[in-house]
Amino acid sequence: MLITLAGLLAIVGALAGAYYFAMRPVTLRIAVGPANSDDVKLVQALTQAFTHAHGQVRLRPVQTDGATASAKELADGKVDLAIIRGDLDVPKNAQAVATLRKNVAVLWVPPPARGKAKKTGAKITKISQLAGRRVGVVGRTQANVNLLKVILQQYGVDPGKVEIVQFPAPEAVEAIRNQKADAYLAAGPVNSKITADAIAASTKDGGTATFLAIDSNEAIAQNHPAYEAAEIPAGAFGGSPDRPEDEVKTISFAHHIVARKGLSEATIAAFTRQLFAVRQQLMTEFPLAAKIETPDTDKDAAIPVHPGAAAFVDGEEKTFLDRYSDYIWWGLMALSAMGSLGAWFAGYLxxxxxxxxxxxxxxxxxxxxxxxxxxxxxxxxxxxxxxxxxxxxxxxxxxxxxxxxxxxxxxxxxxxxxxxxxxxxxxxxxxxxxxxxxxxxxxxxxxxx
The missing domain is CATH 1.20.58 (Methane Monooxygenase Hydroxylase; Chain G, domain 1)
Known part of the structure; x- marks a missing residue:
């Protein structure tokens, strides 16, 4: 009877230990950047929300210089999660967990400045007229320059014949006020404050900005899977009159939360569940949280989905017993066999x-x-x-x-x-x-x- 009781206590202890180790909080390192960006602020808010919720997953932000550096950190195996741009080189070991937001490319031409002589050449109304002109790109990342080059090449404009100058986001408004370029490109969410401020700065002396439509957006999306055809709704950037006054065709790309391939399916499923659970709480303070979407689970998706995120999206997330029932069964069988062997050995002695x-x-x-x-x-x-x-x-x-x-x-x-x-x-x-x-x-x- 004592041996039986000891065996039962051993089984209960083993099950309790297995449950503790399986359900203990897991800390995931997430690469995000650049400093002071909306992405960094959102990840910091997620980190605090996960901690207060006492969930199974905790976050530890790893700040980088931007999406490219974050992707490299993931490729080198230094982090578990990363926020990357879908139109950049995606690490081979990256699997999608969530779509953080979708960004649109905005091309516009400011009205002529008052009290200054008009520049030579016709007014820019089409992308094909940008050859020989100066185009300002908001943001210091090379990815935005690459985006402009993709658009120019689609319209037969040699990027080498276009003078491209970049303005860091904090300096963009001042540069645009000083009419540093003939046209501008910005990339961000439809409700991006940076883009809205840049457009407002270009019309400070009155007049209406001319938005350049990317009518070949579907062709670009077909040739470059990282981009999608999209539209900028009328009045998306405020102002009077509305900016823009009508819908404008453009292309979009996504920022993704990706996980390192091979990371536990249960861990990523728990992270995805917590992410969408706290999203509602963060919308008031961070409207950007409302843009978080589930990943594309199609087999031909540009970034393959992580099995844990797919399980959450498809409602096939496994419970503790689902994940470990086989181990528990075989453990009980092993204990039974060990008990029989022990009894035989005791009898043999x-x-x-x-x-x-x-x-x-x-x-x-x-x-x-x-x-x-x-x-x-x-x-x-x-x-x-x-x-x-x-x-x-x-x-x-x-x-x-x-x-x-x-x-x-x-x-x-x-x-x-x-x-x-x-x-x-x-x-x-x-x-x-x-x-x-x-x-x-x-x-x-x-x-x-």
Whole structure:
């Protein structure tokens, strides 16, 4: 019984330990950048929300210089998660977890500045007229320059014939106010404050900005899978009149949260579940959180989805028992086998003691037969003493577990038979002795007479 109880406690302890290690919080390192960007602020808010929720997954931000550096950190295996741009080189070990936001390319031409001579050349109304002009790109990342080159090449404009100048986002408004370029490109969410401020700065002296439509957006999306055809809704950037006044065709690309390939399916499923659970809480402080979407789970997606995120999206997330039922079953089978093996080994160690007890039982049976033929009460007393010794040894064997209750019951029957045989034989011998004494007394009495 003690062995059984110990086994049950061992099983309960093993299950409790397995549950603890399976459900303990996991900290994931996430690469994000650049410093002071909306992405960094959003990740910091997610980190705090995950901590306060006491969820299974915690975050540890790793700040980088931008999406390119974040992708490299993931490719080198230094982080578990990263925020990357879909139109840049995606690491081979990256799998999509969520779409953080979708960005649109905005191309516009500012109105001529008041009090200044008009620049030579026709007014820019089409992308094909950008050849020989100066185009300002908002943001210091090379990815935005590459985006402009893709657009120019689609319209047959040699990027080498276009002067491209970049303005870091904090300096873009001042540069645009000083009319540093003939046209501008910005990339960001439709409600991007950076883009809206840049457009407003270009119209500070009045007039209306001219938005250049990318009518070949579907062709660009077909030739470059990282881009999608999109539209900028009228009035997306505010102002009076609306900026833009009508819908404008453009292309879009996504920022993704990606995970390192091979990361635990259960961990990423838990992260995805927590991400969409806290998204509602963050919308008030970070409107950007409303843009978070589930990843594309199609097999031909530009970035393959992580199995854990796919399980969450498809409603096939596994529970604790689903994940570990096989291990629990095989563990119980192993414990059962170990218990059987232990019992066999314990029996093997006691085989000599058990064999000795068997010989003692055979000795009892021999003593029963001998007692029935015995002619001496002294020998019967010796047999009784020997039976007492056998009883003592048998009880010790039972205490040691060498024999079971069935064997003890059989021994008890043999012992009782011996007691009966000895008692009956003693009674017979005593009766014979008394009869002989009476016969002798009668003989002496008869001879005297």
């Amino acid at each position: 006691k085989k000599d003691e058990r064999g000795n007890n068997t010989s003692l039982r055979e000795r009892l049976l021999e003593m029963i037969a001998a007692a029935r033929r015995c002619d001496s009460t002294e020998e019967l007393d010796q047999m009784q003493a020997e039976a007492d010794d056998i009883l003592r040894d048998t009880l010790l064997c039972f205490d040691h577990g060498a024999i079971e209750e069935g064997a003890l019951a059989a021994f008890n029957i043999a012992l009782e038979q011996l007691h009966h045989a000895v008692a009956d034989r003693k009674a017979l011998l005593l009766s014979i002795a008394q009869n002989l004494q009476r016969a002798g007394a009668q003989f002496r009495a008869t001879g005297t007479l």
